[in-house]
Structure formats: C-alpha cells, structure tokens
Amino acid sequence: DAGVIQSPRHEVTEMGQEVTLRCKPISGHNSLFWYRQTMMRGLELLIYFNNNVPIDDSGMPEDRFSAKMPNASFSTLKIQPSEPRDSAVYFCASTPSPWGLLYEQYFGPGTRLTVT
Amino acid sequence: AQSVTQLGSHVSVSEGALVLLRCNYSSSVPPYLFWYVQYPNQGLQLLLKYTSAATLVKGINGFEAEFKKSETSFHLTKPSAHMSDAAEYFCAVSDPIDSSASKIIFGSGTRLSIRP
Numbered sequence: 001d002a003g004v005i006q007s008p009r010h011e012v013t014e015m016g017q018e019v020t021l022r023c024k025p026i027s028g029h030n031s032l033f034w035y036r037q038t039m040m041r042g043l044e045l046l047i048y049f050n051n052n053v054p055i056d057d058s059g060m061p062e063d064r065f066s067a068k069m070p071n072a073s074f075s076t077l078k079i080q081p082s083e084p085r086d087s088a089v090y091f092c093a094s095t096p097s098p099w100g101l102l103y104e105q106y107f108g109p110g111t112r113l114t115v116t
Numbered sequence: 117a118q119s120v121t122q123l124g125s126h127v128s129v130s131e132g133a134l135v136l137l138r139c140n141y142s143s144s145v146p147p148y149l150f151w152y153v154q155y156p157n158q159g160l161q162l163l164l165k166y167t168s169a170a171t172l173v174k175g176i177n178g179f180e181a182e183f184k185k186s187e188t189s190f191h192l193t194k195p196s197a198h199m200s201d202a203a204e205y206f207c208a209v210s211d212p213i214d215s216s217a218s219k220i221i222f223g224s225g226t227r228l229s230i231r232p
C-alpha cells in the first residue's frame with residue numbers, strides 16, 4: 001500500500017501565479033480531506049469530499065482557493081492567484097468510509113508551498 | 117460544536133521520564149477522541165482513539181490515554197520517554213451523532229522535546 005500520495009512535495013512560486021496541488025488517496029477510501037498547516041493558525045481543515053462530492057468547504061479561505069475530485073483516485077487544490085500569505089504546508093488525508101469518525105485519517109506527506 | 121484545548125504548546129521532559137500531554141474537550145455529547153503524532157517533515161499519523169468503549173485506550177509506541185468524562189479530559193501519557201518520541205502531538209475530537217459529518221477538529225498541537 002503506497003499510502004496517500006501528494007505532489008509536488010515542494011513548490012516555490014511567485015505571487016500572482018496559479019498553483020495546483022495534487023493528491024491520490026488510498027485505493028478504496030471514500031473520504032478525502034485537504035488541510036493547511038501554518039505556525040500561526042495550526043492545522044485547518046479546508047474542504048472534504050465524500051464519494052467525490054464536496055461536503056463542507058467552509059474552511060476554504062476565499063474564492064482564490066478551489067478544490068476538485070473528478071474521480072475516486074484523484075483530487076486537486078488550486079490557488080489562483082497565489083499570495084505570500086498562502087505559504088504553508090498543505091496536507092491531503094483519506095479515510096475508508098464516509099462515516100469517517102470511526103476510522104483514522106491517513107495523511108499524505110504534505111506539499112510545502114512558498115509564495116514569494 | 118466540538119472543540120479541543122491542548123494545554124501547553126511545548127513540553128520538555130528528560131529521557132526516561134513520564135510524558136503527560138494534556139487535552140480537554142468541549143462537546144454536547146460524548147465525543148470520539150483521537151491523538152495524532154507528527155514527526156518532522158511528515159504527515160500526521162494516528163496514535164490512538166477513543167470511541168466509547170474502554171475509557172483507557174492503549175496506542176502505538178507505548179502511549180495511552182484515559183477518557184475522563186467528569187473532567188472532560190483525554191490526556192496522553194507514556195511512562196518512560198524515548199528520544200524518538202520527540203514530535204508534535206495533536207488531540208482531536210469528532211461528533212458521533214452527526215453521521216453526515218466525517219470531519220474531526222484538531223487542537224493546536226503540543227511539541228514534545230526530549231532531553232538526553
């Protein structure tokens with residue numbers, strides 16, 4: 001089992017550029033989560049999907065952020081345009097069931113984004 | 117709404133000493149509770165979880181936590197710290213009643229340092 005796969009692992013971009021982060025959940029998992037981690041704000045849930053459908057996007061900071069899950073094995077988080085305050089580590093996690101409460105969330109290694 | 121409070125953003129103990137990381141929760145119903153660990157430059161991984169079975173929960177790497185409803189606490193302990201325990205630890209809570217909600221709420225984290 002390869003675990004949750006995220007790419008790229010590191011991204012450095014200039015302010016105003018579009019950034020796309022990618023995630024492949026564990027095969028067979030039905031729920032997928034995107035988190036952002038910063039020193040100032042800690043770990044924040046941005047959005048999560050059950051069976052490829054966005055359930056709660058209340059954590060998405062603003063319209064510059066968007067997320068998609070076109071199929072069960074792939075999700076993207078896009079920032080357009082990017083700003084320096086978006087610099088953070090972005091994690092993707094998946095869990096086996098839409099009722100993910102009983103199951104642990106399996107985290108990917110994260111993407112460290114730096115916007116200059 | 118559920119929330120968790122982790123007392124102490126940084127805890128330092130000597131190798132071989134008792135580890136105690138504090139977590140208090142706020143919930144209108146008996147919650148599900150979790151402890152996750154994050155090693156440097158890695159994603160989070162589950163240490164242990166409480167889902168209304170035994171109040172004393174044993175996890176990986178010798179850690180355990182006790183659910184105390186009267187104190188609304190779920191403190192994490194380990195009898196003897198090892199250098200490899202140095203990491204960030206997150207307490208988390210979820211609502212078992214709201215079956216539509218797969219998400220869990222993370223605390224702000226406690227960084228554990230181990231002195232030789």
